[in-house]
């Protein structure tokens with residue numbers, strides 16, 4: 001809720017005219033409580049969990065010829081009813097855990113200083129803060145994820161997320177309720193260190209989930225804009241983590257590749273990549289121009 005009754009009052013307080021974006025924000029948020037604005041995340045997450053995986057499903061069913069060559073594990077086919085079952089499980093967890101978690105976590109958001117006030121942050125401020133949030137979350141998530149791969153963590157909690165050895169977009173948030181709670185902490189650390197505007201916070205929660213859906217999509221599409229982000233892991237990177245499965249000691253990072261590189265947990269993946277390159281080069285010299293997915297090149301042996 002904004003402490004101004006009119007645009008003129010807001011302009012007088014800022015000492016300048018509102019920008020078009022600030023006028024929009026004023027008109028939308030002036031009479032809404034900060035708690036209500038924060039809870040918009042529930043709607044955003046519901047839409048993201050439903051629509052973005054559907055985009056990949058749509059491509060799979062209606063543009064099979066175009067996206068087929070970019071499927072990471074083409075041998076694995078998932079039926080529509082299995083996909084629907086995954087979505088239902090995610091939605092059950094969404095209404096039982098994710099939504100309520102959003103409802104009760106507002107005091108911590110207020111405490112760390114996420115603001116709804118004017119002026120709005122500049123585009124640069126938003127981009128820099130999102131960069132910090134992604135880096136902090138990636139680093140913390142790396143270690144929590146690595147801990148979840150110890151015997152106890154895996155058997156009791158993380159095994160659920162690994163039920164899909166060839167993940168799909170709908171399976172990105174598919175996890176044990178305890179994992180959803182634990183991995184919620186890294187999401188708050190960045191905003192706690194560099195508090196920003198509510199709009200930045202909305203964008204952070206939305207982009208992080210869209211990124212997770214992309215990395216679980218099962219498709220390494222060449223036209224995705226994330227290809228231009230330095231040190232970005234992407235679908236092939238995380239798909240390998242699921243492909244190797246429960247024994248995986250590789251590719252723990254959620255977003256970038258540098259943690260696995262620094263701590264030496266990408267050796268299996270890099271070895272696999274090297275083998276694939278050699279196989280592809282061999283096929284090229286034989287005149288065959290094909291993309292080699294990571295589930296066909298090591299005679300069924302997973303490398304970790």
Ligand SMILES: [Zn+2]
Pocket residue numbers: 145149158162241
């Ligand atoms: Zn894992």
Ligand SMILES: [Zn+2]
Pocket residue numbers: 161167216238242
């Ligand atoms: Zn995963």
